[in-house]
Amino acid sequence: MNKRLLIALLASAIAWPAVAQTTDPIYDRPFVAGTGTTAIGGYLEGNTNYVVEDGISEGFSMELRRFNIFLYSAIGSRITFLSELEFEHGTEEIALETALIDFRISPQMALRAGILLPPLGTFNQNHDSPRWEFVDRPLVSTRIIPSTLSEVGFGLHGRVPVGGIDAGYQIYLVNGLGNGIVNNTEGRTDIPSGRDEEAFAEDNNGEPAVVGRIEARLPRWGTVGLAAYSGTYNTWRVEGDQVDDKRRVRLLTLDYAGSVGPVDLTGEAAMAWIDVPNGLSELFGDRQHGAFLDAVYPIHHGRVGAIQDATVSVAVRVEYADLNVGTFSGTGGRIGDEETAVALGLSFRPHAETVFKMNYRYHWKSDLLGNPIRLAGVQAGFATYF
Amino acid sequence: MKPLRTVGAAGTALVVAALILGGCDAVTPSLPDDSDVLAGPLEGLSGAQMASHLKGDAGFARVFSPAEGLGPLFVAASCESCHVADGKGHDVTTLTRFGQFRGGRFDPMREAGGPQLQHRAVAGYEAERIPREATGVTRLMAPAVTGLGFLEAVPDDVLLELADPLDADGDGVSGRPGWIELPPWVSPGPAARENNGRYIGRFGKKSAARDLVHQTANAYSQDMGLTTEFLPRDLTNPVVGMDTGDIAPDPEIQSDEFQSVVFYIRTLKEPPRRNEDDPQVQRGERIFAEALCTACHVPTLRTGPSAIESLDRVTFAPYTDLLLHDMGPELDDGYAEGGALTSEWRTAPLWGIGLAADSQGGEARYLHDGRAATLEEAILLHGGEAARSREAYNRLSAADRDALIAFLESL
Incomplete structure (x- = not known):
């Protein structure tokens, strides 16, 4: 690095006073407020499902989807620590989802390092269940954007005013997704299968992935974000010898959160390009795309029985994901492997941190060949911060 | 919030709630x-049989990863990707087989990775x-797997009775066992x-497999690159000097999983008929017989003794004789297999x-390869032995052709 630039950076770090609180979404959690130096919090999420697939149902089932524990600590005036330990489906899956420190270099810039949530779209960092009116997470955010994606890495983030716009940026180097994108038990290109906890210890190919997001908070319009991810996912060399071509996965996402009148809108769209080995042609897609939009309309805010400040909302979600974009070379027909869903929701928030939700969801799927599959069902659940 | 709007919104919420609460069936x-x-x-x-069937169903649907033994060479990653919902396959999973005539004999070119690509x-x-x-x-589109247990349970003697290799009855059709x-x-x-040390094959489009164990082990090996106790070696590509398999322990399919998948296939139901009482369908069936289509597509067969009650000495309607027939140059891909010549194909069950x-x-x-877009x-x-039936079809009136097609669509 240029010596003069380095000196300037260090000087600015020393000269700038610490800011009280970042606007980063991962700190936008109620347990953080009013803490001393360390706080413990988390959220709990459970639900029931009744789903029918092509006329066949396994009946009702109940699940405790997630029990997540947050640990937050302010270390001095410039350093904060945050971790999140997730228990999914009881103790079926236990994962360290976040464990990071933020070192605030200046009001406009902080260094982040550790196990972090890459800003691949907005949902990956804003996925806490109490924030959402629907039990299921969006298709595009889980099938294409592999939320929840945790990566070990480091980078910079911050906010800067640009004209009258409050702009934010995040950019990180991370170990990146792994071989599971094509080496998986899904029989298709599956970006979520590229998540690998071994990547917390070591990169599988020695080439970090880059992920970054910029966002603009537009007065009266809401927040628009644009994010990109690019990285080599396969183990292309072993003990220094090349054993495969380098294969990259690239994602581009566009997200929005804002309001139109009384309706809150949240949406995310993603496109993915995946270098797939020739030997997996057509079964494994090299392009994917999808999007979702949630519209939430509060129909009552105020007293409900003895509860003050309760909110009752109706919501609708429309979503789509095409996991193998293209046509069959043999027949010219469209490759299937896509999903569309519409969900209706009714939610009750006795206060902002707790939500009881009921959803009805109709889900159209097609397999690789385009054969249709229909699912529909009702879900009722709760989620609360603590 | 204005009262009128609140009331309207609450009404909306109630409709939504009613839809959610009352909608399970509707x-x-x-x-x-x-x-x-x-x-x-x-x-x-x-x-107990149903439990085994369902266990096999899970095995049939199982999608394999390379870590579990898929490949290293393969065509599809699961049984179900070729036989979607137990039905007929698609171009994307169609098998390709090749060989070479050398000195008057067909060589399946095993040293070059043959016969299956x-x-x-x-x-x-x-x-x-x-x-x-x-x-x-040749290209071989995956068949439906429903009803295969019935075909397996037909005694050899039944097929030998149907065979007429020298066309003794003079109908131009000379089916023979493979x-x-x-x-x-x-x-x-x-x-x-x-x-002479050979047995009748009845599975595969050229009757190259004896029974469902034979067919299933071949499919695990040749279609998915998965080893079994019967075929414990991975497929490799010697042409490019890659003679090593994967590192998954062999056999990659354990005996119990293999046997339950075979049981699953064996205990799939007979494909159902529709519109049997439709007069047009019934007329089409008569025309089907009059055009001598039934000389090969024999309407009914009978199973022999079976430990599975539903397969035990029952008459069923597969519309096949399970014999090889010369289909002429129209369907001759120059590929021979088992006991079948290049122009011979086992009568496809309809x-x-x-x-x-x-x-x-x-x-x-x-x-066999999906080359026809319509019936x-x-x-x-x-062609070949079926040329006479084809000509009979050509002579039919439009209404009779429609009836024949309606009959086929009812199968």
Whole structure:
């Protein structure tokens, strides 16, 4: 690095006073407020499902989807620590989802390092269940954007005013997704299968992935974000010898959160390009795309029985994901492997941190060949911060 | 919030809530009629048999990863990717087989990776290509697997009675059994008929497999690159000097999983009929017989003794004689297999043909390689022993052709 630039950076770090609180979404959690130096919090999420697939149902089932524990600590005036330990489906899956420190270099810039949530779209960092009116997470955010994606890495983030716009940026180097994108038990290109906890210890190919997001908070319009991810996912060399071509996965996402009148809108769209080995042609897609939009309309805010400040909302979600974009070379027909869903929701928030939700969801799927599959069902659940 | 708006919004919420609470039956996908679905177990299975069937169903649907043994060379990653919903396959999973005529004999070119092409490979491995020296290449679209237990349970004697290799009855149709050599791990069975050390094959489009164990082990190996106790070696690509398999411990399919998948296939139901009482369908069936289509597509067969009650000495309607027939140059791909010559094909069972499109993405493809887009096209591509039936079809009036097609679509 240029010596003069380095000196300037260090000087600015020393000269700038610490800011009280970042606007980063991962700190936008109620347990953080009013803490001393360390706080413990988390959220709990459970639900029931009744789903029918092509006329066949396994009946009702109940699940405790997630029990997540947050640990937050302010270390001095410039350093904060945050971790999140997730228990999914009881103790079926236990994962360290976040464990990071933020070192605030200046009001406009902080260094982040550790196990972090890459800003691949907005949902990956804003996925806490109490924030959402629907039990299921969006298709595009889980099938294409592999939320929840945790990566070990480091980078910079911050906010800067640009004209009258409050702009934010995040950019990180991370170990990146792994071989599971094509080496998986899904029989298709599956970006979520590229998540690998071994990547917390070591990169599988020695080439970090880059992920970054910029966002603009537009007065009266809401927040628009644009994010990109690019990285080599396969183990292309072993003990220094090349054993495969380098294969990259690239994602581009566009997200929005804002309001139109009384309706809150949240949406995310993603496109993915995946270098797939020739030997997996057509079964494994090299392009994917999808999007979702949630519209939430509060129909009552105020007293409900003895509860003050309760909110009752109706919501609708429309979503789509095409996991193998293209046509069959043999027949010219469209490759299937896509999903569309519409969900209706009714939610009750006795206060902002707790939500009881009921959803009805109709889900159209097609397999690789385009054969249709229909699912529909009702879900009722709760989620609360603590 | 204004009172009127609140009331309207609450009404909306109530409608939504009512929809959610009351909608389990009204707004969920309904079960298709049984006659519109190929998949499903035999009626009359005991609880234990049903448990095995369902275990096999899970094995049939299992998608394999390279870590579990898929490949390194393969065509598809699961049984179900070729036989979607137990139905007919699609171009994307159609098998390619090749060979070469050398000195008057057909050579399956094993040293070049033959006879089956594995045109897919796991990452880091090189997929096969058809060698330039190949003189015969055929493509084989996966058949429906429903009802195969019935076909397996037909005694050899029934097939021998149907055979007429010298066309003694003079109808121009001369079906013969596909006599094949069995690998040591295939048991011919107690009622098997033997001919100079060969046994009758009945599975595969050229009758190259004796029974469902034989067929399933070949499919695990050749289609998915998965080893079993019967075929414990991975497929490799010697042409490019890659003679090593994967590192998954062999056999990659354990015996219990293999046997339950075989049991699952064996205990799938008979493909259902539809519109049997429709006069047009009934007329079409008469025309089908008058055009001598039934000389090969024999309407009914009878099973022999079976430990599975639903398969035990029952008459069923597969519309096949399970014999090899010369289909003429129209369907001669220059590829021989088992006991079948290049122009010979085992009579395809027609049951389930009316539901073919349901597993093929809505666009049905017919014949061994899916070259026919319509049933009429498929009929017109029949040659050789079936040429007389094809000509009979050509002489039919438009109404009679429609009736014949309606009959086929009812199967």
